[in-house]
Amino acid sequence: MHRARQHAASQTRERRHRLAHEAARLMAEGGIRDYHQAKLKAASRLGIHDDASLPRNVEIEDALREYQRLFSGPEHGNDLQRRREAAVRALEFLHGFTPRLVGPVLDGTADANSPVQLHLHSDDPEAVHRFLDEHGIPAESRVRRLRLDRERSLDVPVWVFSAEELTFDLAVLPYDALRQAPLSPVDEKPMRRASMAQLQQLLAEAEITAYIGGGAQQQR
Numbered sequence: 001m002h003r004a005r006q007h008a009a010s011q012t013r014e015r016r017h018r019l020a021h022e023a024a025r026l027m028a029e030g031g032i033r034d035y036h037q038a039k040l041k042a043a044s045r046l047g048i049h050d051d052a053s054l055p056r057n058v059e060i061e062d063a064l065r066e067y068q069r070l071f072s073g074p075e076h077g078n079d080l081q082r083r084r085e086a087a088v089r090a091l092e093f094l095h096g097f098t099p100r101l102v103g104p105v106l107d108g109t110a111d112a113n114s115p116v117q118l119h120l121h122s123d124d125p126e127a128v129h130r131f132l133d134e135h136g137i138p139a140e141s142r143v144r145r146l147r148l149d150r151e152r153s154l155d156v157p158v159w160v161f162s163a164e165e166l167t168f169d170l171a172v173l174p175y176d177a178l179r180q181a182p183l184s185p186v187d188e189k190p191m192r193r194a195s196m197a198q199l200q201q202l203l204a205e206a207e208i209t210a211y212i213g214g215g216a217q218q219q220r
Helices: 002-030 035-046 057-093 127-134 194-217
Strands: 098-104 118-123 140-147 153-163 166-173
Touching: 002 035, 002 057, 035 118, 057 098, 057 118, 057 166, 057 194, 127 153, 127 166, 140 166
Parallel strands: 118 166
Antiparallel strands: 098 118, 140 153, 153 166
């Protein structure tokens, strides 16, 4: 009986692993941005339908990082750096709204289709639209539901526009949200976010790492 349970648990772990990596592949190659959609599509493709085998979002995120490391090559790093550098300029441009970088561009899983996602802060939701309008930036209006904590959710205005051949996604939160970030849809913990100074530090660290790595390769 004990051995049968161990075997069943081992099979479930193996299916979770396979599903996580298939979902990651679909996100990397198919441009799927939603973890739940990716895992359901992966389950359908692999013919795995028991809920116990569905991986958690963090398992898919780990598999996505591994996939990008193995298969995306230098293009992934170049795309990521380009978006982070554009994010620095956007954070400076929008400094009046206490902006923060969030999402795949910050956590390192961004690809060639990823938007630069920013959280702006204002108790006047229309202030951002007026600012963009004053600067001649046409933006598309959307609404996104964010979870402030375990009990509270909020529908926030989102403005999407294109610049530098990239897509920028601006969610407008009340100033109170500066004290604690909304919950991440990946792990349900407060989102990681970065100010301009923190992002510049991240870019500097990445440049040092690349320089050291390049030197090590030349010595081989």
